Amino acid sequence: MNTRIGRRQAFFLAVGLVLGQADAHAQVVFxxxxxxxxxxxxxxxxxxxxxxxxxxxxxxxxxxxxxxxxxxxxxxxxxxxxxxxxxxxxxxxxxxxxxxxxxxxxxxxxxxxxxxxxxxxxxxxxxxPGTLLVSVNSPYKTVGDLVEAARKQPGKLNYGSGGVGSSQHMAAAMFKKLAGIDVTHIPFKGTAPAMTELMAGRVDMIITTGAIPFVRSGKLRALAVAAHQRLPALPNVPTFEQAGVRNFYTDxxxxxxxxxxxxxxxxxxxxxxxxxxxxxxxxxxxxxxxxxxxxxxxxxxxxxxxxxxxxxxxxxxxxxxxxxxx
Incomplete structure (x- = not known):
């Protein structure tokens, strides 16, 4: 009887080990x-x-x-x-x-x-961090130029975004508040169409990420970056702090x-x-x-x-x- 019980326990132990190994193997194979x-x-x-x-x-x-x-x-x-x-x-x-x-x-x-x-x-x-961009043919060469124009004609200038709630929307909303300007929001179905309209000059500005290739290719002009320090990829572009807009950072x-x-x-x-x-x-x-x-x-x-x-x-x-x- 004891031998039979011992064999039965050994059998179930062996089965348990096999199943445990199979379970561990299933977790690893991914x-x-x-x-x-x-x-x-x-x-x-x-x-x-x-x-x-x-x-x-x-x-x-x-x-x-x-x-x-x-x-x-x-x-x-x-x-x-x-x-x-x-x-x-x-x-x-x-x-x-x-x-x-x-x-x-x-x-x-x-x-x-x-x-x-x-x-x-x-x-x-x-x-x-976001970068403030305008068309290469834009009359605005600095953040100061843009802010001055926006203050003179409230609501006339606009900014593009990838849609309501996008990073471009939020960044520009904060920029408006900190700079004390009124610019109109034009949301698009994604950043790509907004960038296309910006390069064509039908949108005045955008604050976005990932646009450095457009700047380097001469299609867009970067006015400032919303960072605590200048970007290594754009060493000649000031931060917003350096451009006169304090406490504007996007993370x-x-x-x-x-x-x-x-x-x-x-x-x-x-x-x-x-x-x-x-x-x-x-x-x-x-x-x-x-x-x-x-x-x-x-x-x-x-x-x-x-x-x-x-x-x-x-x-x-x-x-x-x-x-x-x-």
């Missing part, structure tokens, strides 16, 4: 198929450019392609809602931004997702998030791939040339701590800027 990265902004804009740079490098690290799925609209909310409802298996992630996890909860009374509860953290990609950021309840080992795998991508000198060079500051590798918990800390600050920016849904 990914086994392509991953979708939802971007709540149109192709060709600053957010899309960041997503494509990081997706390409993470694909190499993970051994599976990361496919960009642009879902523009409602200040990034359409993409965020889709990501929040996706299966939490690691095969759908999203490009999180200061809009999706900062401004929008304060701008929209009926947000279709909860920025913290509906998501799980992956990691921070970079931070990027736009990009990161990666997954649907809530995505298993921790999968989040860690994605985080490790992101860290490897950010360590790539070519990626760092591309981000610096875009006017961004690449993030140092950090844990998933550190990233979520950053997100939760900046949310009340983003909400205060919405309140103090006077930005409203239009």
């Amino acid at each position: 990914p086994t198929r392509p991953i979708t990265m939802i971007v709540g902004w149109p192709a060709g804009g600053p957010a899309d450019n960041v997503a494509r740079v990081i997706a390409a490098q993470m694909s190499s690290a993970l051994g599976q392609p990361i496919v960009i799925d642009n879902r523009p609209g409602a200040g990034g909310n359409i993409g965020s809602e889709l990501a929040a409802r996706s299966k939490p298996d690691g095969y759908t992630i999203m490009l999180a931004t200061v809009a999706s996890h900062g401004w929008n909860p304060a701008l929209y009374s009926n947000l279709g997702y909860k920025p913290v509860e509906d998501f799980a953290p992956v990691g921070l990609i970079n931070t990027s 736009n950021w990009y990161g990666l998030a997954a649907p809530a309840n995505t298993p921790r080992p999968i989040l860690e795998s994605l985080n490790a791939a992101l860290a490897k991508a950010l360590a790539n000198p070519e990626v760092q060079k591309q981000f610096v040339e875009q006017g961004a500051f690449p993030s140092k590798p950090q844990s998933v918990d550190d990233f979520w701590g950053f997100v939760e800390k900046q949310m009340p600050q983003a909400a205060e920016l919405v309140r103090s800027s006077g930005a409203k849904l239009e």
